[in-house]
Amino acid sequence: MEIPYLIKFDSIGNDSIGFLGVAENNVNVPFDVKRIFWTYQTPNGIERGRHAHIKTKQVLICLQGNIRITTIQPDGSKKAFLLTAPNTGLYLPPTSWHTMIYQDNAIQLVLASELYDPNDYIRDFDTFIKINND
Numbered sequence: 763m764e765i766p767y768l769i770k771f772d773s774i775g776n777d778s779i780g781f782l783g784v785a786e787n788n789v790n791v792p793f794d795v796k797r798i799f800w801t802y803q804t805p806n807g808i809e810r811g812r813h814a815h816i817k818t819k820q821v822l823i824c825l826q827g828n829i830r831i832t833t834i835q836p837d838g839s840k841k842a843f844l845l846t847a848p849n850t851g852l853y854l855p856p857t858s859w860h861t862m863i864y865q866d867n868a869i870q871l872v873l874a875s876e877l878y879d880p881n882d883y884i885r886d887f888d889t890f891i892k893i894n895n896d
Contacts, residue, residue, distance in 0.1 A: 764855035766833045766841060773849045783849050785873060792853060793819045797874040804864040814859040814884040819875040821851040827868030834859040836894035859890050
């Protein structure tokens with residue numbers, strides 16, 4: 763079973779000119795990226811996510827502000843992560859239930875291994891538990 767983990771991206775540059783972050787397929791992103799999306803102007807304290815994917819892998823990156831992410835694995839294990847810098851991403855494997863809470867005008871960038879498919883989502887927690895215990 764894969765578990766979520768943090769990825770450090772190189773910060774190329776310096777304080778006088780700024781920084782460049784780089785994400786590359788199968789180098790520091792553990793899959794080929796097929797979809798990129800972002801969230802912005804999310805009110806402080808709002809909770810989003812509350813789902814898992816059947817086959818989609820994701821890397822979540824907080825470009826601004828901070829995002830607290832809680833994950834639950836099929837075996838019931840929980841982990842919490844705090845993304846506060848654009849040079850750190852969180853890898854989410856398939857079947858990883860996740861919720862995100864946004865603070866400080868957070869902007870989130872998501873790299874996904876699959877194109878959008880509504881049938882890839884598990885949006886009910888009881889269904890998530892049942893699917894993974896059958």
